[in-house]
Amino acid sequence: MLKAIGVATIxxxxxxxxxEVQLNQPLKxxxxxxxxxxxxxxxxxxxxxxxxxxxxxxxxxxxxxHFIPAAVKxxxxxxxxxxxxxPYQPEISQGLLQALFEFESMIRDLTGxxxxxxxxxxxxxxxxxxxxxAIRVTSRYKILVPRSLHPDxxxxxxxxxxxxxxxxxxxxxxxxxxxLDLDDLKIKVNTETAAVLCEVPSFFGILDPNAVSxxxxxxxxxxxxxxxxxxxxxxxxxxxxxxxxDIVVAEGQSISSEMNFGGPGLGIIGCKGENLLRQMPGRLIxxxxxxxxxxxxxxxxxxxxEQHIRREKATSNICTNEALLGVGAAAYLSxxxxxxLSQLFETILVKTNHAIKRLHELPGTxxxxxxxxxxxxxxxxxxNPRHTIAKMNQDxxxxxxxxxxxxxxxxxxxGQSSLMCVTxxxxxxxxxxxxxxxxxxxxx
Amino acid sequence: xxxxxxxxxxxxxxxSQPGKVGHLPMRPSEVEMNTSGNVMDLVPSALHRxxxxxxxxxxxxxxxxxxxxxxxxxxxxxxxxxxxGSCTMKYNPKSxxxxxxxxxxEKLHPEQDESTIQGILALMFxxxxxxxxxxxxxxxxxxPAAGAHGEYLGCLITRSFHRSKNELEQRTEMIVPxxxxxxxxxxxxxxGFKVVVVPSNSEGMVDLEELANVxxxxxxxxxxxxxxxxxxxxxxxxxxxxxxxxxxGLLYYDGANFNPLLGKVxxxxxxxxxxxxxxxxxxxxxxxxxGPGAGPVGVTRSLEKFLPVPIVEFDGKNYYYNYNVPxxxxxxRSFHGNIGILARAYAYxxxxxxxxxxxxxxxxxxxxxxxxxxVLAKGQYQLPFAPQRKHEFxxxxxxxxxxxxxxxxxxxxxxxxxxVHAPTTYFPQIVDEALMVEVPETESLQDLDHFVDVLTxxxxxxxxxxxxxxxxxxxxxxxxxxxxxxxxxxTLTLHWHGASSTQKRVSHQEPIAQVNY
Numbered sequence: 001m002l003k004a005i006g007v008a009t010i011x012x013x014x015x016x017x018x019x020e021v022q023l024n025q026p027l028k029x030x031x032x033x034x035x036x037x038x039x040x041x042x043x044x045x046x047x048x049x050x051x052x053x054x055x056x057x058x059x060x061x062x063x064x065x066h067f068i069p070a071a072v073k074x075x076x077x078x079x080x081x082x083x084x085x086x087p088y089q090p091e092i093s094q095g096l097l098q099a100l101f102e103f104e105s106m107i108r109d110l111t112g113x114x115x116x117x118x119x120x121x122x123x124x125x126x127x128x129x130x131x132x133x134a135i136r137v138t139s140r141y142k143i144l145v146p147r148s149l150h151p152d153x154x155x156x157x158x159x160x161x162x163x164x165x166x167x168x169x170x171x172x173x174x175x176x177x178x179x180l181d182l183d184d185l186k187i188k189v190n191t192e193t194a195a196v197l198c199e200v201p202s203f204f205g206i207l208d209p210n211a212v213s214x215x216x217x218x219x220x221x222x223x224x225x226x227x228x229x230x231x232x233x234x235x236x237x238x239x240x241x242x243x244x245x246d247i248v249v250a251e252g253q254s255i256s257s258e259m260n261f262g263g264p265g266l267g268i269i270g271c272k273g274e275n276l277l278r279q280m281p282g283r284l285i286x287x288x289x290x291x292x293x294x295x296x297x298x299x300x301x302x303x304x305x306e307q308h309i310r311r312e313k314a315t316s317n318i319c320t321n322e323a324l325l326g327v328g329a330a331a332y333l334s335x336x337x338x339x340x341l342s343q344l345f346e347t348i349l350v351k352t353n354h355a356i357k358r359l360h361e362l363p364g365t366x367x368x369x370x371x372x373x374x375x376x377x378x379x380x381x382x383x384n385p386r387h388t389i390a391k392m393n394q395d396x397x398x399x400x401x402x403x404x405x406x407x408x409x410x411x412x413x414x415g416q417s418s419l420m421c422v423t424x425x426x427x428x429x430x431x432x433x434x435x436x437x438x439x440x441x442x443x444x
Numbered sequence: 445x446x447x448x449x450x451x452x453x454x455x456x457x458x459x460s461q462p463g464k465v466g467h468l469p470m471r472p473s474e475v476e477m478n479t480s481g482n483v484m485d486l487v488p489s490a491l492h493r494x495x496x497x498x499x500x501x502x503x504x505x506x507x508x509x510x511x512x513x514x515x516x517x518x519x520x521x522x523x524x525x526x527x528x529g530s531c532t533m534k535y536n537p538k539s540x541x542x543x544x545x546x547x548x549x550e551k552l553h554p555e556q557d558e559s560t561i562q563g564i565l566a567l568m569f570x571x572x573x574x575x576x577x578x579x580x581x582x583x584x585x586x587x588p589a590a591g592a593h594g595e596y597l598g599c600l601i602t603r604s605f606h607r608s609k610n611e612l613e614q615r616t617e618m619i620v621p622x623x624x625x626x627x628x629x630x631x632x633x634x635x636g637f638k639v640v641v642v643p644s645n646s647e648g649m650v651d652l653e654e655l656a657n658v659x660x661x662x663x664x665x666x667x668x669x670x671x672x673x674x675x676x677x678x679x680x681x682x683x684x685x686x687x688x689x690x691x692x693g694l695l696y697y698d699g700a701n702f703n704p705l706l707g708k709v710x711x712x713x714x715x716x717x718x719x720x721x722x723x724x725x726x727x728x729x730x731x732x733x734x735g736p737g738a739g740p741v742g743v744t745r746s747l748e749k750f751l752p753v754p755i756v757e758f759d760g761k762n763y764y765y766n767y768n769v770p771x772x773x774x775x776x777r778s779f780h781g782n783i784g785i786l787a788r789a790y791a792y793x794x795x796x797x798x799x800x801x802x803x804x805x806x807x808x809x810x811x812x813x814x815x816x817x818x819v820l821a822k823g824q825y826q827l828p829f830a831p832q833r834k835h836e837f838x839x840x841x842x843x844x845x846x847x848x849x850x851x852x853x854x855x856x857x858x859x860x861x862x863x864v865h866a867p868t869t870y871f872p873q874i875v876d877e878a879l880m881v882e883v884p885e886t887e888s889l890q891d892l893d894h895f896v897d898v899l900t901x902x903x904x905x906x907x908x909x910x911x912x913x914x915x916x917x918x919x920x921x922x923x924x925x926x927x928x929x930x931x932x933x934x935t936l937t938l939h940w941h942g943a944s945s946t947q948k949r950v951s952h953q954e955p956i957a958q959v960n961y
């Protein structure tokens with residue numbers, strides 16, 4: 001090979017690199033282990049973790065422990081999907097393109113919007129991109145978000161909007177019901193508002209009936225409505241597009257993959273209407289035909305929105321996304337179908353309410369903290385001044401339970417509170433054990 | 445002779461039959477039903493869905509066959525060479541896959557108590573140290589989900605840096621070479637910077653005189669990849685760094701092209717202040733059909749304070765999160781990064797070690813130069829700029845295009861017929877009729893020779909039998925796709941209910957044409 005190139009050594013191929021920047025010593029890193037050794041080292045390391053397989057899991061807040069059917073994993077493990085890249089050559093990548101087209105179609109049908117892209121990084125960056133879309137379409141510079149927004153999402157949203165001068169304001173919620181404060185919102189939505197975000201269910205797990213009136217309230221002032229949704233909940237909840245959402249965003253991890261310590265996620269974004277579509281970030285897959293018109297075919301469309309063509313004028317810088325999880329979600333939704341998804345929604349709804357009712361009577365607590373109706377998550381508040389969430393979670397851990405996410409620092413107005421999550425993975429015995437451990441704690 | 449599978453696979457919605465279901469979730473128990481009460485009462489009526497969601501109704505075997513058939517209509521590095529320039533489509537070792545497929549990782553929640561995640565925190569801590577050593581940076585964050593995500597974070601850090609010196613108002617310009625990846629200008633613009641393009645000189649490198657002209661008090665920084673997208677090492681990199689630093693800007697390294705420098709050159713030693721790595725390129729994690737990837741970002745010591753929170757630290761006994769970083773930009777995404785991908789990269793590094801990584805770089809450069817030399821020996825394509833290349837090279841089919849009308853895209857399509865993926869086409873934009881080839885280290889000599897044969901024989905064919913090339917591909921799942929129709933407002937179809945009557949009618953494939961091409 002060197003002869004064909006016309007050099008004597010590989011070093012000659014590096015001869016143009018100035019000596020002062022060449023590394024003249026080996027990297028100081030551990031390694032060069034055989035496969036078996038690598039596996040056992042990683043195994044030893046990871047065995048120090050206590051996962052949802054070891055302890056009962058009551059954490060949610062954006063990443064959820066759901067049951068992923070074996071067939072989803074089988075399909076996602078197909079290395080033709082797993083190892084390929086963005087389908088720049090569509091004729092040889094029809095499989096991925098069709099799978100992603102089906103993903104986009106299913107999410108569109110579930111949410112009631114016009115178009116969905118083939119994925120963004122996660123739910124938080126989908127929100128960031130949605131806000132930027134709204135700004136470009138309305139030429140206004142204020143985004144309103146609920147007080148209950150996950151603080152990490154708020155931080156991401158700020159990072160996605162601050163450089164272009166967007167102002168983020170929060171609107172309040174009813175302290176008793178946990179539902180959004182429509183009066184506060186009405187005051188704050190004005191002619192400067194580009195969009196209002198509303199999440200159904202909310203971060204605190206509230207199924208807020210006020211949410212359905214937010215889109216029309218926005219439209220009256222010329223603002224757009226962004227609805228954050230939970231994909232599984234649409235097995236039983238009204239599609240946000242049906243009550244007027246202009247943009248929908250979600251974290252789709254729960255319909256494609258395990259928690260994986262929070263990543264990869266699946267950023268879902270969809271929108272209504274031509275104007276927003278032209279501002280959509282990322283890959284869009286369309287159905288077309290071959291040149292001779294004889295065969296149906298799929299390809300990436302409206303690519304002039306994207307960075308590889310439009311560069312600094314692109315709608316976003318996104319290139320690599322989370323396509324494989326989109327394929328997984330298409331498989332998941334196909335497997336569950338209308339019956340499976342409705343059933344799953346109902347199971348989670350029932351189990352959440354079962355847990356709430358079982359915990360409701362615990363002395364010295366307010367469970368649920370809010371009186372609104374709940375899905376999948378609810379807030380637990382400790383009312384005894386001697387009790388803290390930190391201590392309760394330590395007791396839960398000692399009993400083999402991952403307790404809820406502490407809200408103490410991020411939502412001081414809620415006192416000693418945590419956010420608990422229940423999914424289809426929780427058996428009634430797990431709730432019994434949670435209740436017994438919490439009871440022991442609150443009576444201490 | 446290559447033949448891609450043609451299944452004529454219908455849309456999954458067209459396989460739907462009422463009453464079928466592929467997976468039924470657990471139903472709640474009697475006890476749970478009784479405690480919770482009537483299901484209808486648990487949802488506010490305003491939020492009730494009218495009827496079940498409109499999804500396909502199919503059985504599990506039907507779903508699996510559908511997607512496995514689709515997978516067979518998808519070319520991938522597990523099937524053969526994938527010389528897509530700047531994408532580093534190397535083979536992904538299965539050892540890295542299996543090493544991380546355990547409930548001890550998959551079933552971890554990102555908000556768990558630190559005492560229950562010592563293993564994964566240790567992995568993240570060590571991976572960060574390894575990547576910092578490999579790149580010569582002080583600290584890294586593992587948060588970004590992709591290269592472009594890392595670039596955006598780099599731009600945010602650049603903003604924070606200038607803000608801390610009260611110069612943000614003044615430093616509004618990000619300099620980007622004309623050969624840069626599209627993500628660079630897009631990231632800079634997203635972060636509110638005005639993009640200033642600096643042209644390449646006759647050697648295909650940044651024109652230093654032009655750079656010195658545009659660098660100044662308005663400069664926030666320069667984003668550059670090295671080797672650049674022509675595959676040429678910017679040998680004036682120290683001078684470039686001096687110009688940018690003297691102007692008060694920061695130097696950003698786009699790690700998309702880092703593969704040929706592993707263990708050979710460190711961006712930190714070239715004067716870079718911020719960088720990202722694409723673990724799905726250089727560290728062999730799968731590309732996922734477009735993602736997930738991972739784009740860790742590294743910085744010099746003085747920029748550490750701006751990194752996203754939390755930072756994973758070790759106190760000699762335990763690993764823990766450090767949120768006490770007052771100047772941090774905050775979060776660039778929820779939680780801690782694409783952990784599944786990061787863990788695969790960790791396995792890859794452990795597997796290769798320092799010597800193995802260096803061998804990766806050298807072999808990639810050797811392979812690429814071998815293919816380049818063999819192709820140039822045929823005297824067909826032009827190679828703009830002097831011939832020394834690293835991991836990739838950009839051929840021009842301009843001469844052929846002028847004489848025959850056969851364009852780079854036609855050649856690329858014809859290459860598909862030979863059972864290889866095509867090079868990147870029409871990029872970088874500074875080369876006419878560009879075919880951008882990157883041959884990673886994982887390809888055998890036989891595969892390289894086959895690919896050389898493909899590159900040169902399609903060129904010959906373009907002259908001897910242009911129609912065969914112009915009408916290619918013939919042996920893929922579908923023939924040449926009508927891209928204009930795909931994006932035309934009148935025919936744009938973004939969902940399965942929007943299919944036009946033509947699209948529905950043509951769902952049946954014709955048999956493979958009998959061609960003697």
